[in-house]
Amino acid sequence: MRRPLIRRLPALLAAALLLPAVAACGVDEDDAGLVIYSGRNEKLVKPLLDDLEKAVGTTVAVRYGESAELAAQIQEEGGKTKAGLFFSQDAGALGALSSKGLLAKLPQASLDKVEPAFRGGAGDWVGTSGRVRVLAYNPGQVAKVPDTVHDLVKPEWKGKIGYVPTNASFQAFVTGMRVLEGDDATRAWLKGLKANEPKVYENNLKVLDAVGKGEVSLGLVNHYYWYERVAEKGEDKVGAKIHFLPGGDPGALVNAAGVGIIKGNDQA
Numbered sequence: 001m002r003r004p005l006i007r008r009l010p011a012l013l014a015a016a017l018l019l020p021a022v023a024a025c026g027v028d029e030d031d032a033g034l035v036i037y038s039g040r041n042e043k044l045v046k047p048l049l050d051d052l053e054k055a056v057g058t059t060v061a062v063r064y065g066e067s068a069e070l071a072a073q074i075q076e077e078g079g080k081t082k083a084g085l086f087f088s089q090d091a092g093a094l095g096a097l098s099s100k101g102l103l104a105k106l107p108q109a110s111l112d113k114v115e116p117a118f119r120g121g122a123g124d125w126v127g128t129s130g131r132v133r134v135l136a137y138n139p140g141q142v143a144k145v146p147d148t149v150h151d152l153v154k155p156e157w158k159g160k161i162g163y164v165p166t167n168a169s170f171q172a173f174v175t176g177m178r179v180l181e182g183d184d185a186t187r188a189w190l191k192g193l194k195a196n197e198p199k200v201y202e203n204n205l206k207v208l209d210a211v212g213k214g215e216v217s218l219g220l221v222n223h224y225y226w227y228e229r230v231a232e233k234g235e236d237k238v239g240a241k242i243h244f245l246p247g248g249d250p251g252a253l254v255n256a257a258g259v260g261i262i263k264g265n266d267q268a
Helices: 008-016 043-054 067-080 093-098 149-153 168-181 181-193 205-213 224-233
Strands: 034-038 060-064 085-088 126-137 161-163 217-223 241-243 254-261
Touching: 008 181, 034 043, 034 067, 043 060, 067 085, 085 093, 085 149, 093 254, 126 168, 126 205, 126 224, 168 181, 168 217, 168 254, 181 224, 205 217, 205 224, 217 224, 224 241
Parallel strands: 034 060, 034 085, 161 217
Antiparallel strands: 085 254, 126 217, 126 241, 126 254
16 A cells, blocks of 8 residues: 555644644534634544544534635634634645645744644645545456556546545545646646547445446446455455556546644634
């Protein structure tokens, strides 16, 4: 299993806050010692934050939502925001707050816990976990898996690709391609993909399952969905496999979730 960014989330949150740990509980934001705006899914992180509650000397309230919407809310609220900590699903939302000067500089000891590629250039946020874009494929239908997303616009893949265009990770991948190859090349790729009539699914897991059942031959997903399915069912029961694209290909994007402290807030 490739681990491009595997970090201990509790340690990073604690280091960022300069507290021994952070926690989450069902208290009102007005009564909490710390308010976290979390773009990370509640089902994913709430058990972790609940476990940490025992180790902290203050109450914590968590507001869950979409990372981009929460970042926009923090900007709109300005100095009146109740958020002391922003826990984002992706680096883009953290970058938006950083560009507005809304995140506090973190201690170097906290920054050093994460590789430079997965922390803010201004030293005001750190990555907590990473997910890699991969190609899911059906080994019974694909003899040779493409080594670049640019091959997906070839006629041989018409009607054989599954994806989730509304998914934040897919959109982040498109942004990454724009940065790497420019708007014109990215626009041409998107038009080529559309011309190949890819099948649209509701989420990454449904894409993965569709690949496994042979509904499509290839799928654009994040790597960890495959590991979740394997842990749940066993590898022999999962019909799809995943292929990591070579470094430098826009399809090999590593998208980091991360955390930052809201500047001027005295909670942390």
